[in-house]
Amino acid sequence: MLTDAHCRAAKAKDKLYRINDARGLYLEVKPNGVRAWRYRFKLCGKASWFALGDYPDLSLANAREKCDEARKLVRQGINPVQNRQLTKIKREMDASNTFEMIAQEWLALKSWEPVTKSRRLGMLKRVVFPSIGKLPVRTITSAHVLDILNKTVKRGAPSVAAEAKRTMSGVFELAVATLRADADPVWPVRKALPPNKTQHKAALTSGQVGNLLNAFESHGGHFQTQMAFRLMWLTLTRANESVQARWDEFDLANGLWKIPKERMKARREHLLPLPRQAVSILTTMQPITGQSAYVFPNRDDRHKPMSDAAFRQALKNSVGQRYTVPMELVQQEARGLTKWVTDLMQLRRSWLMQSLIRFVGPTITLHIWLSEQK
Numbered sequence: 001m002l003t004d005a006h007c008r009a010a011k012a013k014d015k016l017y018r019i020n021d022a023r024g025l026y027l028e029v030k031p032n033g034v035r036a037w038r039y040r041f042k043l044c045g046k047a048s049w050f051a052l053g054d055y056p057d058l059s060l061a062n063a064r065e066k067c068d069e070a071r072k073l074v075r076q077g078i079n080p081v082q083n084r085q086l087t088k089i090k091r092e093m094d095a096s097n098t099f100e101m102i103a104q105e106w107l108a109l110k111s112w113e114p115v116t117k118s119r120r121l122g123m124l125k126r127v128v129f130p131s132i133g134k135l136p137v138r139t140i141t142s143a144h145v146l147d148i149l150n151k152t153v154k155r156g157a158p159s160v161a162a163e164a165k166r167t168m169s170g171v172f173e174l175a176v177a178t179l180r181a182d183a184d185p186v187w188p189v190r191k192a193l194p195p196n197k198t199q200h201k202a203a204l205t206s207g208q209v210g211n212l213l214n215a216f217e218s219h220g221g222h223f224q225t226q227m228a229f230r231l232m233w234l235t236l237t238r239a240n241e242s243v244q245a246r247w248d249e250f251d252l253a254n255g256l257w258k259i260p261k262e263r264m265k266a267r268r269e270h271l272l273p274l275p276r277q278a279v280s281i282l283t284t285m286q287p288i289t290g291q292s293a294y295v296f297p298n299r300d301d302r303h304k305p306m307s308d309a310a311f312r313q314a315l316k317n318s319v320g321q322r323y324t325v326p327m328e329l330v331q332q333e334a335r336g337l338t339k340w341v342t343d344l345m346q347l348r349r350s351w352l353m354q355s356l357i358r359f360v361g362p363t364i365t366l367h368i369w370l371s372e373q374k
Helices: 004-009 060-075 080-096 099-109 114-132 142-154 158-177 206-217 223-235 239-243 276-289 308-319 326-332 334-345 349-355 366-373
Strands: 017-020 025-029 035-043 046-055 256-259 270-273
Touching: 025 060, 035 060, 046 060, 046 080, 060 080, 099 114, 099 158, 114 142, 114 158, 142 158, 223 239, 223 276, 223 308, 239 308
Parallel strands: none
Antiparallel strands: 017 025, 025 035, 035 046, 256 270
């Protein structure tokens, strides 16, 4: 067997030569003076060798340890050369397949509205990415996930923690399906936190609605924002549906608004009869913004619609506090609004529920409903 003194004394010769140690390990001395450790093995009847490293960077003792590791692989029928190549490929894949990268892929696959994707990405950037965004997805454990969830709950945001849990699980499911992770680490800790109970805001009373409308009317904001607010309120549409409205969606002669399915949460086209006040708003806006594709174009770029975020901020500013603004009322308290309007105007409930399209299916014969509605 070799000693360290033998290794140091090995000098270059005209031809390559080998000095054997034991059990397949030998030191190869090249004519250029490089001394390299090699492990000679036989697998499936074929002889081969495995490079361990150069001496003296890799000492004799360490070379024997690495040789033992390679020998164990051979006993399992694994070629250490191929195993090294596969390990390198896996390491490179893991380094490039971070949680943040796969989360971006996952979001891109979702058929959500851009504003929804933006909000979900914002949550990831605030809550998840700082902890695990740069980690290879295969290395993330349930402990990482639980730490994120606990921190989020402790700062008083249980609903955000629930959203983060669902989102992380979706990202890991994609990673598993594409062979970039072995399991979803969210699954073992899915019940570690108490279930989040959604606290619904109470619907506004008729008096509160009046106060809110008066507050916005007296705010004196930009004329276009005022008109967008009125259209949203009169049609009970979502904020993004109103501010992104296009002129080619309206049939003013017949008082109809056809909202394309791409902008509807229910993902189906919505034909909405317009009250005369809404038609009046659109008639007023036509000479002002009729040259744009949008009824309420962006003030900085008329080829884009008004910013939904700017519109919401204007509503917030108009009442001077975080009021339950109309878009929240329509989205979260529509049942209360339905009862109030029904009691006030003695409307048929089916008519109003069809306006709030997310609560009913396409069960009404369109031409009958339109004639009754108008």
